[in-house]
Amino acid sequence: MQVNYYIYLSVALFCIGIVGVLTRRNAIIIFMCIELMLNAVNLLLVAFSKMHHFKNAAIDASAGSDGQLFVFFIMVVAAAEVSVGLAIIVMMYRNIHSVDINFLNRLKH
């Protein structure tokens, strides 16, 4: 499987995620689109790691493993980020009883 297919797939998913972030007003949905973007990147990283492994397997047995480990850490970070982010959203909901991001402009004051 040529890697460029994975690249296109990943880019498409990423851009869909961006469109989602720009288009939706619900903060939770936006958060989910961010997770979508992260996953797109993860996919690409894994694809690249396999590519490197394929290229360099003769030289170094664990040639592409850092790509996959990077994905592992991204997941770690994503988990932490989700927990904190959702806590914030819950707090926001408690204050203004809505998760509409347009109400966030009250941050200005």
Next chain:
Amino acid sequence: MGVTPILFWILSVMALFSALMVITSKNPMHSVIWLIIVFFAISGHYLLLNAQFLAIVNIIVYAGAIMVLFLYVLMLMDLKKETEPQKNRWLKLAGAVAGGSLLLVLIAALKKADIANQIAETRTGDIGLIENLGKVLFNDYVVPFEISSILFLSAMVGAVVIGKKE
């Protein structure tokens, strides 16, 4: 037409379609469901690439833990079908256009990349196995591993502190 390309295309279509449904669903619960399907598709891709560990972890962490968290929060917010008025139509259009152009630009830029025709090995390859990954993780990357535990600790504390009722 080998099995691999077919599987690849099925999984890709599933992922893309579900992603589109995520961003266009009116009901946020539906968006969550669609996102879970996206995660499954991505995990399928991982499996195709023989990244077994990551596939499982993806399901467990993302689809299992994170999405469940999202569901809890969504249910907390007693949201009827997105009742608030839609975002300004022009802004939505602008957003779509921006995203679309980004897509086009990236594809155009990456089309010419040198690595375009290199092979990503599928269905074989040892590095996705948990044993090998573990070896590399605990030999070379043990420090980030430990630090990530601290990260989790701080995230937990942060979440609790933020979420506390005054």
Next chain:
Amino acid sequence: MKNALELSYLVPLFPLIGFLIIGLGRKYLSKPLTGIIGCGVILASFLVSIWIFFDVKEGNSGVVDYFNFISAGSLKVPFSFQIDALSSLFLLIITGVGFLIHVYSVSYMHHESKEHFARYFSYLNLFVFSMLLLVMGGNFVILFIGWEGVGLCSYLLIGYWFKNTEYNYAARKAFVMNRIGDLAFLIAIFMIIAKVGSVNFADVFSAEALQKLSPSVTIITLLLFVGATGKSAQIPLYTWLPDAMAGPTPVSALIHAATMVTAGIYMIARSNLLYSLSDVTSNIVAYIGLATALLAATIALKQNDIKRVLAYSTVSQLGYMFLALGVGAYTAAVFHVMTHAFFKALLFLGSGSVIHAMSGEQDIRNMGGLSKKLKITFFTFTVGCIAIAGIPPFSGFFSKDAILLSAFEKNPILYGIALFTALLTAFYMFRLLFVTFTGKFRGTHEQEHHVHESPSLMTVPLIILAILSIIGGFVGIPEVFAAGGDKITEFLSPVIAKSAGHEVSHSTEYMLMGLSTGLVILTIVFAWFRFKNYQPKEEKGFGKVLENKWYVDELYDKVIANPLNKFAGFLNNFFERFIIDGIVNGVGRAVNYGSRQIRLLQSGQVGSYVLLMVLSILLLLVYQFFIKK
């Protein structure tokens, strides 16, 4: 024995040092000390000037370069002094008469406080310094520096008693009118630089330079003359001089009689080669000089302030000098500068003595009969009057006669008008003398008690100047009396080429002299009868016009000053407020507006933030991948 030329820098240096010491130390120096320093430096300059004079007489003239003042491209203006016959003669006049006036001032200003006394002397020393720079300068730029300097000191000294607003106006008027002339002067200098490439006198008056200049010499000389009218109070820039009498009397004597006002004469005499090339300008100079002389004389007939009569007399005599310059008798003009310095300074100092005796009264209608109590003043004043009237063998006769003769040669009509003006001169001067000193005293009793002769520091300079007024003419005895008697023409010949000689016959010359002298004596007798028992009465008709100076000041106000003020007001209200303030405020408003618009970016809308982020990344990618090759 050092060459006098090398030490010429001492001459302006002494007054400069005096200015600095007295000016900086004015709170600390006592009045006698200030007086000694102030007069001493001028005396020192005078002694060096004498030495230079004799050196130049031997033939030792030249240009002394000190340092490079301006060096811009191909234009090099050195700070240099030109010591030759013309400048050394002026040096003597400036430092000599200046010294006498300084001594006089010590007594005249003695009732000022310590600081103001010192301020006066520091200004006076600065003035002498500038005037010396003016006459010693080796090129037009140094001359101009001195020119500006004397204008400044004139302003400072006219407005010396600055608490009086009227005096400040007078000082300002003097400065502004000077400035108008200075503009013309500057343009002339620029043209000279453009044509010749240098401002040094030696270069500009050389044969090739004169050739280069000759197409535009009329404009240049005309512009230089306008500058001279500003400084030397000719039509149309003369009205500042009578108002300048607001300053202390010694200032009037030094600046507005003997030295600063003669700067214009000096400058034209120095540039005589240029003026000889342009007939048009020379004629204009002569006509304006004559017109001024006549106009001022008519005004002086009806003035009642003792100093104003003398001021108009100065304007009139300066007109004579310009007449002489205009007909090509440069030497006669310089000669008259010298004799005029003597008797005009004498007359002014004498009037100062009278004012001092009359406790500050300046209106001659309130004076009279002072001859008994102010004997020395009366005597010296009379000497001055006789000298200015031009009666032989007093100095005024010789110089004025030289001018009249040259005028006659050019055009008998000029001579006629000049002769008539001379008669007017005699008339108003002796009117002044008789009204002030003879007849009955018309002042208050208080003043009468106070009338006393001035102290010796004031009378001794009067006596010295009187002696000079008597014998000063003997350096210019015309050919008809004694062959080779015209020493001054001989002396000045390296600078001012001798003219071919008089074309009139000796008998004509005798006749002209006799005519003028006789008519003058008749005028004096007429004045005696008219004014010996003077009673003031109101002026009517033509007399009133003369008393109001032909309403020239009012004319200037109406035609020039008021429109300018209105124009300035218009510019202020419209141009300044709307346009310039508009632009400046507009910039502020634009910044305000722009910042308000930009502030909207900080909308707090998260969505727009993200949109912008995406757009920027998009642009970056496009740039990176597609534009940067």
